[in-house]
Amino acid sequence: MPRVNEEVEALLREYADLLAITGGDAFKARAYEKAARAVAGHHQDLATLDLKQLQAIPGVGRSIAGKIAEYLEHGQVAVIEQARARIPAGVRALTEIPTLGPKKAMLLYEELGISSIEQLVDAIGQERLNDLKGFGPKTAENILHGVDLLRSSGGRVLIDVAMELAEEIVARLSTVDGCERCTHAGSLRRFRETIGDVDILAAATDSAPLMAAFRELDLVTEVIASGEKKTSIRTTRGLQVDLRVVPPDSWGAALQYFTGSQAHNIRTREIAVHAKLKLSEYGLFDVETGDLVVSRTEEDVYERLGLPWIPPPLREDRGEIEAALRGELPDLVGEKDLRGDLHTHTDLTDGIASLEEMLEAAAARGYRYYAITDHAPNLVMQRMTDEKMLAQRERVRELDRAYRGMRLLHGTELNIDPDGDVDWPAEFLAGFNLCVASVHSAFTQSRADTTRRLVRACENPHVNILGHLTGRQIGHRAPIDADFDEVFRACARTGTALEVNSFPDRLDVRDEHILHAKRYGVKFAIDSDAHSIRDLAQIRYGVGTAQRGWLTADDVINTWPLTRLQKFLRKPNVRDA
Protein backbone atom coordinates (compact mmCIF):
# COMPACT_ATOMS: atom_id res chain seq x y z
CA MET A 1 0.00 0.00 0.00
CA PRO A 2 1.52 3.31 -1.00
CA ARG A 3 1.96 5.22 2.20
CA VAL A 4 2.35 8.54 0.46
CA ASN A 5 -1.33 8.33 -0.50
CA GLU A 6 -2.21 8.22 3.16
CA GLU A 7 0.05 11.15 3.93
CA VAL A 8 -1.61 13.21 1.22
CA GLU A 9 -5.04 12.12 2.42
CA ALA A 10 -4.24 13.35 5.94
CA LEU A 11 -2.88 16.61 4.57
CA LEU A 12 -5.94 17.31 2.43
CA ARG A 13 -8.25 16.45 5.31
CA GLU A 14 -6.38 18.79 7.58
CA TYR A 15 -6.64 21.60 5.07
CA ALA A 16 -10.36 20.95 4.66
CA ASP A 17 -10.78 21.23 8.43
CA LEU A 18 -8.75 24.43 8.54
CA LEU A 19 -10.89 25.92 5.78
CA ALA A 20 -14.05 25.02 7.69
CA ILE A 21 -12.66 26.52 10.90
CA THR A 22 -11.68 29.77 9.25
CA GLY A 23 -15.18 30.00 7.85
CA GLY A 24 -14.15 29.94 4.22
CA ASP A 25 -16.25 28.62 1.38
CA ALA A 26 -17.93 25.46 2.69
CA PHE A 27 -17.94 23.96 -0.78
CA LYS A 28 -14.24 24.47 -1.07
CA ALA A 29 -13.72 22.57 2.17
CA ARG A 30 -15.93 19.81 0.85
CA ALA A 31 -13.91 19.66 -2.35
CA TYR A 32 -10.77 18.97 -0.29
CA GLU A 33 -12.55 16.30 1.73
CA LYS A 34 -13.70 14.64 -1.43
CA ALA A 35 -10.21 14.77 -2.90
CA ALA A 36 -8.79 13.28 0.32
CA ARG A 37 -11.14 10.32 0.00
CA ALA A 38 -10.32 9.89 -3.66
CA VAL A 39 -6.59 9.91 -3.01
CA ALA A 40 -6.87 7.43 -0.13
CA GLY A 41 -8.78 4.97 -2.26
CA HIS A 42 -6.70 5.44 -5.39
CA HIS A 43 -4.93 2.28 -6.52
CA GLN A 44 -1.77 3.92 -7.83
CA ASP A 45 1.05 5.29 -5.73
CA LEU A 46 0.78 9.08 -6.01
CA ALA A 47 4.56 9.37 -6.05
CA THR A 48 4.62 7.68 -9.46
CA LEU A 49 2.13 10.09 -11.08
CA ASP A 50 2.77 13.30 -12.97
CA LEU A 51 0.59 16.39 -12.79
CA LYS A 52 -1.69 15.26 -15.58
CA GLN A 53 -2.21 11.81 -14.06
CA LEU A 54 -2.92 13.36 -10.67
CA GLN A 55 -5.60 15.53 -12.25
CA ALA A 56 -7.19 12.45 -13.76
CA ILE A 57 -8.15 11.23 -10.27
CA PRO A 58 -11.84 12.08 -9.84
CA GLY A 59 -12.23 14.98 -7.44
CA VAL A 60 -8.67 16.16 -8.01
CA GLY A 61 -8.50 19.18 -10.26
CA ARG A 62 -5.80 21.57 -11.31
CA SER A 63 -5.40 23.26 -7.95
CA ILE A 64 -5.30 20.17 -5.74
CA ALA A 65 -3.11 18.29 -8.20
CA GLY A 66 -0.68 21.20 -7.97
CA LYS A 67 -0.68 21.00 -4.18
CA ILE A 68 -0.07 17.25 -4.25
CA ALA A 69 2.82 17.74 -6.66
CA GLU A 70 4.20 20.45 -4.40
CA TYR A 71 4.00 18.11 -1.43
CA LEU A 72 5.70 15.28 -3.33
CA GLU A 73 8.52 17.57 -4.33
CA HIS A 74 9.03 19.67 -1.21
CA GLY A 75 7.42 17.67 1.57
CA GLN A 76 5.04 20.53 2.33
CA VAL A 77 2.53 22.86 0.73
CA ALA A 78 2.94 26.59 1.18
CA VAL A 79 -0.71 27.58 1.58
CA ILE A 80 -1.33 24.74 4.01
CA GLU A 81 1.68 25.81 6.06
CA GLN A 82 0.22 29.32 6.12
CA ALA A 83 -3.12 28.04 7.30
CA ARG A 84 -1.38 26.03 10.01
CA ALA A 85 0.39 29.16 11.12
CA ARG A 86 -2.93 30.97 11.50
CA ILE A 87 -4.79 28.21 13.33
CA PRO A 88 -3.02 26.31 16.12
CA ALA A 89 -3.32 22.53 15.89
CA GLY A 90 -5.17 22.56 19.19
CA VAL A 91 -8.07 24.44 17.66
CA ARG A 92 -8.58 21.67 15.14
CA ALA A 93 -8.38 19.19 18.00
CA LEU A 94 -11.34 20.97 19.62
CA THR A 95 -13.57 19.79 16.77
CA GLU A 96 -12.91 16.21 17.88
CA ILE A 97 -15.23 16.93 20.80
CA PRO A 98 -18.78 15.77 20.01
CA THR A 99 -21.21 18.70 19.67
CA LEU A 100 -18.33 21.08 19.02
CA GLY A 101 -17.77 21.85 15.37
CA PRO A 102 -15.59 24.23 13.40
CA LYS A 103 -17.71 27.34 14.00
CA LYS A 104 -17.70 27.11 17.76
CA ALA A 105 -14.03 26.12 17.80
CA MET A 106 -13.11 29.27 15.88
CA LEU A 107 -15.26 31.47 18.09
CA LEU A 108 -13.57 30.04 21.19
CA TYR A 109 -10.16 30.73 19.70
CA GLU A 110 -10.91 34.22 18.45
CA GLU A 111 -12.79 35.49 21.48
CA LEU A 112 -10.98 33.68 24.29
CA GLY A 113 -7.74 32.49 22.73
CA ILE A 114 -8.58 28.86 23.52
CA SER A 115 -6.42 26.46 21.54
CA SER A 116 -6.51 23.17 23.40
CA ILE A 117 -8.99 20.89 25.08
CA GLU A 118 -7.34 21.55 28.45
CA GLN A 119 -7.72 25.32 28.05
CA LEU A 120 -11.35 24.83 27.09
CA VAL A 121 -12.08 22.75 30.17
CA ASP A 122 -10.38 25.38 32.35
CA ALA A 123 -12.34 28.19 30.70
CA ILE A 124 -15.60 26.40 31.37
CA GLY A 125 -14.56 25.89 34.99
CA GLN A 126 -13.90 29.63 35.28
CA GLU A 127 -17.25 30.38 33.62
CA ARG A 128 -15.48 32.37 30.93
CA LEU A 129 -17.80 31.09 28.21
CA ASN A 130 -20.90 32.74 29.70
CA ASP A 131 -20.70 35.93 27.67
CA LEU A 132 -19.98 34.17 24.41
CA LYS A 133 -22.78 34.34 21.87
CA GLY A 134 -24.40 30.96 21.35
CA PHE A 135 -22.82 29.41 24.43
CA GLY A 136 -25.43 28.80 27.10
CA PRO A 137 -25.08 26.62 30.20
CA LYS A 138 -26.27 23.55 28.33
CA THR A 139 -23.59 23.99 25.66
CA ALA A 140 -20.86 24.11 28.29
CA GLU A 141 -22.25 21.00 29.92
CA ASN A 142 -22.36 19.17 26.59
CA ILE A 143 -18.76 20.11 25.89
CA LEU A 144 -17.54 18.77 29.23
CA HIS A 145 -19.49 15.58 28.66
CA GLY A 146 -18.01 15.28 25.17
CA VAL A 147 -14.50 15.69 26.54
CA ASP A 148 -15.14 12.87 29.01
CA LEU A 149 -16.30 10.60 26.21
CA LEU A 150 -13.31 11.48 24.09
CA ARG A 151 -10.89 10.74 26.92
CA SER A 152 -12.52 7.52 28.05
CA SER A 153 -13.29 5.42 25.00
CA GLY A 154 -11.81 6.86 21.86
CA GLY A 155 -15.04 5.81 20.29
CA ARG A 156 -14.99 2.87 17.95
CA VAL A 157 -15.59 -0.77 18.85
CA LEU A 158 -14.85 -4.01 17.06
CA ILE A 159 -17.46 -5.27 14.63
CA ASP A 160 -18.48 -8.32 16.66
CA VAL A 161 -19.27 -6.19 19.70
CA ALA A 162 -21.45 -3.88 17.62
CA MET A 163 -23.09 -6.76 15.75
CA GLU A 164 -24.09 -8.62 18.89
CA LEU A 165 -25.50 -5.44 20.42
CA ALA A 166 -27.41 -4.59 17.24
CA GLU A 167 -28.88 -8.07 16.95
CA GLU A 168 -30.04 -7.94 20.55
CA ILE A 169 -31.70 -4.54 20.11
CA VAL A 170 -33.33 -5.54 16.83
CA ALA A 171 -34.71 -8.69 18.46
CA ARG A 172 -36.16 -6.67 21.33
CA LEU A 173 -37.68 -3.90 19.21
CA SER A 174 -39.14 -6.39 16.74
CA THR A 175 -41.51 -7.56 19.45
CA VAL A 176 -42.94 -4.07 20.07
CA ASP A 177 -46.55 -3.62 18.95
CA GLY A 178 -46.78 -1.87 15.61
CA CYS A 179 -43.20 -2.61 14.57
CA GLU A 180 -43.49 -3.81 10.99
CA ARG A 181 -39.79 -4.15 10.21
CA CYS A 182 -36.55 -3.63 12.09
CA THR A 183 -32.91 -4.11 11.12
CA HIS A 184 -29.45 -2.65 11.57
CA ALA A 185 -28.05 -0.28 8.94
CA GLY A 186 -25.04 2.04 8.86
CA SER A 187 -21.40 1.02 8.85
CA LEU A 188 -22.32 -2.25 10.52
CA ARG A 189 -24.40 -3.31 7.52
CA ARG A 190 -21.46 -2.31 5.32
CA PHE A 191 -19.14 -4.47 7.48
CA ARG A 192 -16.68 -1.74 8.29
CA GLU A 193 -13.93 -3.15 10.49
CA THR A 194 -14.72 -0.93 13.46
CA ILE A 195 -17.99 0.75 14.35
CA GLY A 196 -18.40 4.25 15.75
CA ASP A 197 -22.11 3.98 16.43
CA VAL A 198 -24.86 1.50 15.73
CA ASP A 199 -27.76 2.50 13.47
CA ILE A 200 -31.09 0.73 13.86
CA LEU A 201 -33.97 1.31 11.47
CA ALA A 202 -37.58 0.42 12.13
CA ALA A 203 -40.83 0.84 10.20
CA ALA A 204 -44.04 1.73 11.99
CA THR A 205 -47.04 4.00 11.53
CA ASP A 206 -46.77 5.26 15.08
CA SER A 207 -43.20 5.70 16.30
CA ALA A 208 -43.95 6.46 19.94
CA PRO A 209 -44.08 2.87 21.31
CA LEU A 210 -40.78 2.02 19.59
CA MET A 211 -39.06 5.15 20.87
CA ALA A 212 -40.29 4.45 24.38
CA ALA A 213 -39.21 0.81 24.26
CA PHE A 214 -35.81 1.87 22.95
CA ARG A 215 -35.25 4.47 25.68
CA GLU A 216 -36.21 1.92 28.29
CA LEU A 217 -33.84 -0.88 27.22
CA ASP A 218 -31.86 -1.90 30.27
CA LEU A 219 -28.57 -1.37 28.47
CA VAL A 220 -29.27 2.38 28.11
CA THR A 221 -27.17 4.63 30.33
CA GLU A 222 -28.04 7.94 28.72
CA VAL A 223 -30.62 9.32 26.30
CA ILE A 224 -28.63 11.71 24.12
CA ALA A 225 -31.54 13.00 22.04
CA SER A 226 -35.08 11.88 21.53
CA GLY A 227 -37.69 13.03 19.06
CA GLU A 228 -40.55 11.64 17.06
CA LYS A 229 -38.38 10.30 14.27
CA LYS A 230 -35.01 9.73 15.86
CA THR A 231 -33.68 8.74 19.25
CA SER A 232 -30.03 8.39 20.25
CA ILE A 233 -28.88 6.58 23.35
CA ARG A 234 -25.59 5.53 24.86
CA THR A 235 -25.12 2.00 26.16
CA THR A 236 -23.38 0.66 29.21
CA ARG A 237 -20.31 0.07 27.03
CA GLY A 238 -20.23 3.72 25.94
CA LEU A 239 -21.43 2.94 22.44
CA GLN A 240 -23.98 5.27 20.82
CA VAL A 241 -27.02 3.69 19.19
CA ASP A 242 -29.38 5.64 16.93
CA LEU A 243 -32.91 4.47 16.24
CA ARG A 244 -34.78 5.91 13.28
CA VAL A 245 -38.43 5.09 12.78
CA VAL A 246 -39.99 5.69 9.37
CA PRO A 247 -43.43 5.03 7.86
CA PRO A 248 -43.60 1.52 6.35
CA ASP A 249 -43.89 2.91 2.82
CA SER A 250 -40.55 4.68 3.19
CA TRP A 251 -38.66 1.52 4.15
CA GLY A 252 -36.54 1.14 1.01
CA ALA A 253 -35.47 4.76 0.78
CA ALA A 254 -34.78 4.89 4.50
CA LEU A 255 -32.70 1.72 4.47
CA GLN A 256 -30.73 3.02 1.52
CA TYR A 257 -30.14 6.31 3.28
CA PHE A 258 -29.22 4.96 6.71
CA THR A 259 -26.88 2.35 5.31
CA GLY A 260 -24.65 5.02 3.79
CA SER A 261 -21.86 5.58 3.41
CA GLN A 262 -22.28 9.30 3.43
CA ALA A 263 -20.03 9.52 0.38
CA HIS A 264 -22.12 6.91 -1.44
CA ASN A 265 -25.32 8.77 -0.54
CA ILE A 266 -23.96 12.02 -1.89
CA ARG A 267 -23.32 10.27 -5.19
CA THR A 268 -26.79 8.71 -5.37
CA ARG A 269 -28.42 12.03 -4.51
CA GLU A 270 -26.40 13.79 -7.17
CA ILE A 271 -27.64 11.24 -9.69
CA ALA A 272 -31.17 11.96 -8.49
CA VAL A 273 -30.68 15.71 -8.89
CA HIS A 274 -29.50 15.25 -12.47
CA ALA A 275 -32.68 13.32 -13.21
CA LYS A 276 -34.82 16.14 -11.74
CA LEU A 277 -35.47 13.96 -8.72
CA LYS A 278 -34.89 14.42 -5.01
CA LEU A 279 -33.75 11.54 -2.83
CA SER A 280 -34.28 11.58 0.91
CA GLU A 281 -34.91 8.94 3.54
CA TYR A 282 -38.62 9.23 2.73
CA GLY A 283 -38.34 8.39 -0.91
CA LEU A 284 -37.42 9.46 -4.38
CA PHE A 285 -39.52 12.48 -5.38
CA ASP A 286 -40.21 14.39 -8.57
CA VAL A 287 -38.77 17.86 -8.01
CA GLU A 288 -41.37 19.72 -10.08
CA THR A 289 -44.52 18.10 -8.81
CA GLY A 290 -43.27 16.94 -5.43
CA ASP A 291 -44.84 13.55 -6.15
CA LEU A 292 -43.38 10.41 -4.65
CA VAL A 293 -41.81 8.24 -7.34
CA VAL A 294 -40.55 5.20 -5.37
CA SER A 295 -39.64 4.36 -1.78
CA ARG A 296 -40.74 0.85 -0.84
CA THR A 297 -37.57 -1.14 -1.50
CA GLU A 298 -33.90 -0.38 -2.00
CA GLU A 299 -34.10 -2.13 -5.37
CA ASP A 300 -36.84 0.29 -6.48
CA VAL A 301 -34.77 3.29 -5.49
CA TYR A 302 -31.62 2.14 -7.27
CA GLU A 303 -33.54 1.03 -10.34
CA ARG A 304 -35.23 4.40 -10.75
CA LEU A 305 -31.78 6.01 -10.55
CA GLY A 306 -30.66 3.77 -13.40
CA LEU A 307 -28.59 1.50 -11.17
CA PRO A 308 -28.71 -2.12 -10.13
CA TRP A 309 -29.00 -2.80 -6.39
CA ILE A 310 -25.56 -2.29 -4.87
CA PRO A 311 -24.49 -4.57 -2.00
CA PRO A 312 -23.87 -2.55 1.18
CA PRO A 313 -20.17 -3.49 1.60
CA LEU A 314 -19.47 -1.79 -1.74
CA ARG A 315 -21.19 1.48 -0.81
CA GLU A 316 -18.12 3.57 -0.06
CA ASP A 317 -17.85 5.65 -3.24
CA ARG A 318 -14.84 3.59 -4.25
CA GLY A 319 -15.96 3.12 -7.83
CA GLU A 320 -19.14 1.12 -7.18
CA ILE A 321 -21.37 3.76 -8.81
CA GLU A 322 -19.28 3.75 -11.98
CA ALA A 323 -19.14 -0.06 -12.01
CA ALA A 324 -22.90 -0.22 -11.52
CA LEU A 325 -23.48 2.18 -14.40
CA ARG A 326 -21.28 0.02 -16.63
CA GLY A 327 -23.09 -3.12 -15.46
CA GLU A 328 -19.82 -4.42 -14.02
CA LEU A 329 -20.58 -4.85 -10.34
CA PRO A 330 -18.81 -7.95 -8.98
CA ASP A 331 -20.91 -10.95 -8.01
CA LEU A 332 -19.66 -10.89 -4.43
CA VAL A 333 -18.59 -13.97 -2.53
CA GLY A 334 -21.10 -14.91 0.18
CA GLU A 335 -20.93 -17.02 3.31
CA LYS A 336 -22.94 -19.73 1.58
CA ASP A 337 -20.24 -20.02 -1.10
CA LEU A 338 -17.66 -21.25 1.41
CA ARG A 339 -17.04 -24.97 1.11
CA GLY A 340 -14.54 -25.12 3.93
CA ASP A 341 -12.25 -23.45 6.42
CA LEU A 342 -8.49 -23.65 5.88
CA HIS A 343 -7.04 -22.24 9.11
CA THR A 344 -8.22 -23.66 12.45
CA HIS A 345 -6.73 -24.84 15.74
CA THR A 346 -7.42 -27.49 18.37
CA ASP A 347 -6.41 -28.02 21.97
CA LEU A 348 -3.25 -29.72 20.74
CA THR A 349 -1.90 -26.16 20.73
CA ASP A 350 -3.76 -23.05 21.87
CA GLY A 351 -7.28 -23.97 20.81
CA ILE A 352 -9.77 -24.77 23.54
CA ALA A 353 -11.76 -27.52 21.81
CA SER A 354 -10.65 -31.01 20.86
CA LEU A 355 -10.12 -32.16 17.31
CA GLU A 356 -13.31 -34.20 17.46
CA GLU A 357 -15.38 -31.27 18.80
CA MET A 358 -14.07 -28.89 16.15
CA LEU A 359 -14.81 -31.38 13.37
CA GLU A 360 -18.32 -31.96 14.60
CA ALA A 361 -19.00 -28.22 14.65
CA ALA A 362 -17.46 -27.80 11.21
CA ALA A 363 -19.58 -30.60 9.78
CA ALA A 364 -22.68 -28.98 11.28
CA ARG A 365 -21.85 -25.87 9.27
CA GLY A 366 -22.13 -27.96 6.13
CA TYR A 367 -18.48 -27.75 5.08
CA ARG A 368 -17.24 -30.08 2.35
CA TYR A 369 -13.65 -29.88 3.54
CA TYR A 370 -11.87 -28.65 6.62
CA ALA A 371 -8.23 -28.08 7.49
CA ILE A 372 -6.71 -28.51 10.94
CA THR A 373 -3.68 -26.22 11.18
CA ASP A 374 -2.21 -26.26 14.65
CA HIS A 375 0.87 -24.22 15.49
CA ALA A 376 4.37 -25.34 14.51
CA PRO A 377 7.24 -25.77 17.03
CA ASN A 378 9.03 -22.43 16.58
CA LEU A 379 6.19 -20.78 18.44
CA VAL A 380 7.85 -22.29 21.48
CA MET A 381 5.11 -21.72 24.00
CA GLN A 382 2.86 -24.08 22.05
CA ARG A 383 5.27 -26.99 22.74
CA MET A 384 4.70 -28.63 19.41
CA THR A 385 6.84 -31.66 18.51
CA ASP A 386 7.21 -33.84 15.42
CA GLU A 387 5.69 -36.72 17.35
CA LYS A 388 2.59 -34.79 18.41
CA MET A 389 2.03 -33.54 14.89
CA LEU A 390 2.42 -36.99 13.35
CA ALA A 391 0.09 -38.50 15.94
CA GLN A 392 -2.51 -35.85 15.14
CA ARG A 393 -2.09 -36.63 11.44
CA GLU A 394 -2.81 -40.30 12.11
CA ARG A 395 -5.92 -39.39 14.03
CA VAL A 396 -7.08 -37.02 11.28
CA ARG A 397 -6.65 -39.78 8.70
CA GLU A 398 -8.78 -42.13 10.80
CA LEU A 399 -11.49 -39.56 11.33
CA ASP A 400 -11.45 -38.65 7.65
CA ARG A 401 -12.49 -42.21 6.84
CA ALA A 402 -15.33 -41.91 9.34
CA TYR A 403 -16.70 -38.56 8.10
CA ARG A 404 -19.01 -38.63 5.17
CA GLY A 405 -19.19 -35.58 2.99
CA MET A 406 -16.45 -33.57 4.68
CA ARG A 407 -12.87 -34.16 3.62
CA LEU A 408 -10.27 -33.54 6.34
CA LEU A 409 -7.02 -31.84 5.43
CA HIS A 410 -4.08 -32.03 7.78
CA GLY A 411 -2.09 -28.82 7.87
CA THR A 412 -0.17 -26.51 10.14
CA GLU A 413 0.33 -22.82 10.81
CA LEU A 414 4.04 -22.21 10.29
CA ASN A 415 6.04 -19.32 11.71
CA ILE A 416 7.84 -17.11 9.22
CA ASP A 417 11.15 -16.31 10.90
CA PRO A 418 12.96 -12.99 10.39
CA ASP A 419 14.79 -14.40 7.33
CA GLY A 420 11.66 -15.79 5.74
CA ASP A 421 12.36 -19.42 6.68
CA VAL A 422 9.74 -21.59 8.36
CA ASP A 423 9.64 -24.45 10.89
CA TRP A 424 10.62 -27.94 9.73
CA PRO A 425 12.62 -29.10 6.71
CA ALA A 426 10.99 -29.63 3.32
CA GLU A 427 10.69 -33.42 3.78
CA PHE A 428 8.54 -32.97 6.86
CA LEU A 429 6.47 -30.16 5.30
CA ALA A 430 5.75 -32.40 2.32
CA GLY A 431 3.62 -34.57 4.60
CA PHE A 432 1.01 -31.84 5.11
CA ASN A 433 -1.99 -31.30 2.86
CA LEU A 434 -1.53 -27.56 3.24
CA CYS A 435 0.50 -25.01 5.18
CA VAL A 436 -0.50 -21.58 6.39
CA ALA A 437 2.52 -19.38 7.21
CA SER A 438 2.32 -16.34 9.46
CA VAL A 439 4.49 -13.75 11.17
CA HIS A 440 4.40 -14.20 14.94
CA SER A 441 7.63 -12.46 15.94
CA ALA A 442 10.02 -9.65 15.02
CA PHE A 443 7.23 -7.24 14.10
CA THR A 444 9.51 -4.24 13.89
CA GLN A 445 12.02 -5.21 11.21
CA SER A 446 12.85 -2.66 8.56
CA ARG A 447 10.50 -2.34 5.62
CA ALA A 448 13.04 -3.89 3.25
CA ASP A 449 13.75 -6.84 5.56
CA THR A 450 10.06 -7.50 6.15
CA THR A 451 9.35 -7.41 2.45
CA ARG A 452 12.16 -9.87 1.72
CA ARG A 453 10.95 -12.08 4.55
CA LEU A 454 7.40 -12.29 3.19
CA VAL A 455 8.48 -12.79 -0.41
CA ARG A 456 10.76 -15.66 0.65
CA ALA A 457 7.85 -17.28 2.45
CA CYS A 458 5.80 -17.08 -0.76
CA GLU A 459 8.62 -18.73 -2.67
CA ASN A 460 8.61 -21.71 -0.32
CA PRO A 461 6.90 -24.48 -2.34
CA HIS A 462 5.14 -25.79 0.77
CA VAL A 463 3.60 -22.49 1.89
CA ASN A 464 0.07 -22.23 0.49
CA ILE A 465 -1.46 -19.37 2.44
CA LEU A 466 0.02 -16.26 4.07
CA GLY A 467 -1.86 -15.97 7.37
CA HIS A 468 -2.90 -12.60 8.85
CA LEU A 469 -0.36 -10.80 6.69
CA THR A 470 0.19 -7.57 8.61
CA GLY A 471 -0.07 -8.99 12.13
CA ARG A 472 -2.10 -6.01 13.28
CA GLN A 473 -4.44 -6.27 16.23
CA ILE A 474 -6.93 -3.47 15.99
CA GLY A 475 -6.47 -1.07 18.86
CA HIS A 476 -3.45 -2.98 20.22
CA ARG A 477 -0.72 -3.72 17.70
CA ALA A 478 0.27 -1.80 14.61
CA PRO A 479 0.63 -3.64 11.30
CA ILE A 480 4.11 -4.64 10.16
CA ASP A 481 5.65 -2.39 7.56
CA ALA A 482 6.42 -3.89 4.17
CA ASP A 483 6.22 -3.09 0.48
CA PHE A 484 2.93 -4.91 0.15
CA ASP A 485 2.75 -4.39 -3.60
CA GLU A 486 5.93 -6.44 -3.84
CA VAL A 487 4.42 -9.10 -1.58
CA PHE A 488 1.21 -9.22 -3.62
CA ARG A 489 3.21 -9.68 -6.82
CA ALA A 490 5.04 -12.58 -5.15
CA CYS A 491 1.74 -14.15 -4.04
CA ALA A 492 0.37 -14.01 -7.57
CA ARG A 493 3.58 -15.28 -9.15
CA THR A 494 4.01 -18.24 -6.79
CA GLY A 495 0.39 -19.28 -6.33
CA THR A 496 0.35 -18.38 -2.64
CA ALA A 497 -3.07 -17.37 -1.37
CA LEU A 498 -3.53 -14.36 0.89
CA GLU A 499 -5.58 -14.97 3.98
CA VAL A 500 -8.55 -12.87 4.98
CA ASN A 501 -8.42 -13.63 8.69
CA SER A 502 -11.90 -13.32 10.21
CA PHE A 503 -10.96 -12.58 13.81
CA PRO A 504 -12.70 -9.28 14.64
CA ASP A 505 -9.57 -7.72 16.09
CA ARG A 506 -7.48 -8.78 13.08
CA LEU A 507 -9.53 -8.67 9.85
CA ASP A 508 -6.21 -9.10 8.16
CA VAL A 509 -5.70 -8.49 5.32
CA ARG A 510 -8.06 -5.58 5.36
CA ASP A 511 -10.37 -4.39 2.61
CA GLU A 512 -7.96 -1.93 1.02
CA HIS A 513 -5.19 -4.52 0.82
CA ILE A 514 -7.63 -6.92 -0.81
CA LEU A 515 -8.50 -4.36 -3.47
CA HIS A 516 -4.81 -3.81 -4.22
CA ALA A 517 -3.86 -7.48 -4.17
CA LYS A 518 -6.73 -8.48 -6.43
CA ARG A 519 -5.32 -6.25 -9.13
CA TYR A 520 -2.21 -8.44 -9.19
CA GLY A 521 -4.30 -11.58 -9.64
CA VAL A 522 -3.81 -12.83 -6.08
CA LYS A 523 -6.15 -15.55 -4.77
CA PHE A 524 -7.54 -15.43 -1.24
CA ALA A 525 -8.57 -17.78 1.57
CA ILE A 526 -11.26 -16.57 3.96
CA ASP A 527 -10.35 -18.29 7.23
CA SER A 528 -11.81 -18.29 10.72
CA ASP A 529 -8.47 -19.00 12.49
CA ALA A 530 -10.86 -20.59 15.00
CA HIS A 531 -9.50 -21.47 18.43
CA SER A 532 -12.93 -22.59 19.63
CA ILE A 533 -16.22 -23.83 18.24
CA ARG A 534 -17.72 -20.40 18.66
CA ASP A 535 -14.96 -18.83 16.57
CA LEU A 536 -16.00 -20.79 13.48
CA ALA A 537 -19.00 -18.50 13.03
CA GLN A 538 -16.81 -15.41 13.00
CA ILE A 539 -16.05 -16.24 9.41
CA ARG A 540 -19.01 -13.95 8.59
CA TYR A 541 -16.75 -10.98 9.37
CA GLY A 542 -14.08 -12.32 7.02
CA VAL A 543 -16.72 -12.69 4.33
CA GLY A 544 -17.88 -9.10 4.96
CA THR A 545 -14.29 -7.90 4.68
CA ALA A 546 -13.82 -9.86 1.45
CA GLN A 547 -16.99 -8.26 0.09
CA ARG A 548 -15.60 -4.83 0.93
CA GLY A 549 -12.59 -5.88 -1.14
CA TRP A 550 -14.88 -6.69 -4.11
CA LEU A 551 -14.03 -10.41 -4.08
CA THR A 552 -16.05 -12.93 -6.06
CA ALA A 553 -16.29 -16.62 -5.25
CA ASP A 554 -13.74 -17.35 -7.95
CA ASP A 555 -11.17 -15.19 -6.12
CA VAL A 556 -11.52 -17.29 -2.97
CA ILE A 557 -9.91 -20.74 -2.94
CA ASN A 558 -12.10 -22.16 -0.19
CA THR A 559 -15.20 -21.73 -2.32
CA TRP A 560 -13.69 -24.03 -4.93
CA PRO A 561 -14.48 -27.71 -5.33
CA LEU A 562 -11.95 -29.92 -3.55
CA THR A 563 -10.20 -31.06 -6.74
CA ARG A 564 -9.57 -27.51 -7.89
CA LEU A 565 -8.35 -26.56 -4.41
CA GLN A 566 -5.97 -29.51 -4.30
CA LYS A 567 -4.49 -28.56 -7.64
CA PHE A 568 -3.88 -25.04 -6.34
CA LEU A 569 -2.24 -26.41 -3.18
CA ARG A 570 0.41 -28.18 -5.28
CA LYS A 571 1.87 -24.76 -6.18
CA PRO A 572 2.62 -25.64 -9.82
CA ASN A 573 4.38 -22.29 -10.32
CA VAL A 574 7.11 -23.03 -7.79
CA ARG A 575 9.81 -25.67 -8.21
CA ASP A 576 11.53 -27.19 -5.23
CA ALA A 577 14.70 -25.28 -4.53
Add this chain to the structure above:
DNA sequence: GCCGTTTTCGGCCCGACTGTTTTCAGTCG
Protein backbone atom coordinates in the same frame (compact mmCIF):
# COMPACT_ATOMS: atom_id res chain seq x y z
C1' DG B 1 -12.13 23.77 -5.60
C1' DC B 2 -14.48 20.64 -8.88
C1' DC B 3 -17.27 19.68 -12.73
C1' DG B 4 -20.37 19.33 -17.35
C1' DT B 5 -26.05 14.12 -22.05
C1' DT B 6 -29.17 21.12 -19.16
C1' DT B 7 -23.96 24.13 -17.52
C1' DT B 8 -16.73 26.57 -18.89
C1' DC B 9 -20.59 29.48 -14.77
C1' DG B 10 -23.26 28.34 -11.23
C1' DG B 11 -24.33 24.98 -8.99
C1' DC B 12 -22.58 21.76 -5.18
C1' DC B 13 -27.39 16.00 -0.70
C1' DC B 14 -30.81 16.33 2.71
C1' DG B 15 -33.06 16.23 7.05
C1' DA B 16 -33.31 15.68 12.47
C1' DC B 17 -32.36 17.48 16.85
C1' DT B 18 -30.54 20.81 20.27
C1' DG B 19 -29.87 25.07 22.31
C1' DT B 20 -30.36 29.53 22.08
C1' DT B 21 -32.61 31.73 18.71
C1' DT B 22 -37.73 35.31 18.82
C1' DT B 23 -36.97 32.80 13.32
C1' DC B 24 -32.35 30.06 13.28
C1' DA B 25 -27.37 28.41 13.43
C1' DG B 26 -24.60 24.69 14.49
C1' DT B 27 -23.70 19.95 14.55
C1' DC B 28 -24.30 15.41 13.09
C1' DG B 29 -24.83 11.59 10.12
